[in-house]
Amino acid sequence: MSTIHWTEARTARSVPSARSAHWQCESTSPLPARVVVADDRTKAATAYRLACEGTALLWRGDYHNARQLLRAMDRRIARKAVPPADDPLKSFRLHRRARHHRSRVLSRLLVLLDEHHALGLRRAPDVRQACTEAYGPPHRPTAVPLTELLGVIGAHQWRLKGVEVPALGGARIHPHYGVFSPVRGEYVDLVARTPLPAPVAHGAYSTAFDLGTGTGVLAAVLARRGVGHVTATDINPRALACARDNADRLGLATRIEVTGPTLYPRGRAGLVVCNPPWFPGRPASPLEQGVYDPSSSMLRGFLDGLADHLEPGGEGWLVLSDLAERLGLRTRHELLTLIDSAGLHVHDKVDTTPRHPRATDTTDPLHAARAAEVTSLWRLVPQ
Structure with a gap:
């Protein structure tokens, strides 16, 4: 268990005493070696300098002032931003490094949750339900970065309101904390409109696997398209709980079986769908596991296991953006070699272009690559 320690006086006249709390941080940021108390008198320049030196600041002032301080620190980071390079790969690496530094x-900048997940700051919102959803039942004081707490609060709102999915007839998918939200609808639409393999469409094998299901959105799309039984897998326990929740909400719990942690379930299916993380690389947080795939391990696992898990006449659907190729992280030749080495053949490929705001954001350092991005559904069959 990770614990932080600091010294604090409970009142202006009391003697400072040693205190400690459980350290909760889901990014790759290391445990701070030094913690000081900060409040409404703390200047942004001081907070920024201490944070850059690796010192954590435990906030004891007004909640809204803490958010203002966070924004002020962020502005100082932005002033030192390195402009993008001409080379796409170098631009990506500079962008990634800047995001890690930020x-x-x-x-x-930390805040302290008490043993009930309550935030004891002036004008603080009630975060107990949001924190229980993200971290589980409370039982001890916990120090958490304010940035992470804001993410927990935002995730709670996503979970309450859900995300409308046109491919589900406007029904909503409710993401949980730490599970990638299906806000990019183009990949969902690809699965919704690509013709089903003949054995599945005609009822010979009315089964499908959805590997790395996340929120369960693709499993739900397949079930709504008439696939009789969909087995959805994931290695993330939060994703498994989220997918089960969404299957229940959509009235599909009898058609969608959620299992894990694993990539492939037992048996074979007429259709195996996989939307792996699109970037080869190391994720910096649990949420980034939906974006970065270390050494393309999930992509390789899907391809290498596909032939052994398909029914005769079945297909594997690989949903993948070419953004990694445009940034120089992977070549098309490397992707095709992986497919061929797994004993697979490309039967067809269905393409779509991005509709998300970043594709038209000229201030994005990766704008050129994002604007040209193509997302494809590769229809794969055994050789």
Whole structure:
């Protein structure tokens, strides 16, 4: 168990005493070696300097002032931003490095949750339900970066309101904390409109696997398209709980079986769908596991196991953006070699272009690559 320690006086006249709390941080930021108390008198320049040096600041002032301080620190980080390079790969690496630096610095501003997950700051919102959903039942004081707490609060709102999915007839998917939200609808639409393999469409094998299901959105789309039984898998316990919750909400719990932690379930299916993380690389947080795939391990696992899990006449659907190729993280030749080495053949490929706001954001350092991005559904069959 990770614990932080600091010294604090309970009142202006009391003697400072040693205190400690459980350290809760889901990013790659290391445990702070030094913690000081900060409040409404703390200047942004001081907070920024201490955070850059690796010192954590435990906030004891007004909640809204803490958010203002966080924004002020963020502005100081932005002033030192390195402009994008001409080379796409170099631009990506600079962008990634800048995001890691920003995350590390901003995560040094901490708040303290009590043994009930309550936030004892002036004008603080009630965060108990949101924290229980993210971290489980409370039982001890916990120090958490304010940036992470804001993410927990935002995730609670997503979970309450849900995300409308046109491919589900406007029904909503409710993401949980730490599970990638299906806000990019183009990949969902690909699965919704690509013709089903003949054995599945005609009822010979009315089964499908959805590997790395996340919120369960693709499993739900397949079930709504008439697939009789969908087995959805994931290695993330939060995703498994989220997918079960969404299957229940949509009235599909008898058609969608959620299992894990695993990539492939037992048996074979007429259709195996996988939307792996699109970037080869190391994730910096649990949420980034939906974006970064270390050494393309999930992509390789899907391809290598596909032939052994398909019914005769079945297909594997690989949903993948070419953004990694445009950034120089992977070549098309490397992808095709992986497919061929797994004993697979590309039967067809269905493409779509991005509709998300970043594709038209000219201030994004990766704008050129994002604007040209193509997301594809690769229809794979055994050779």
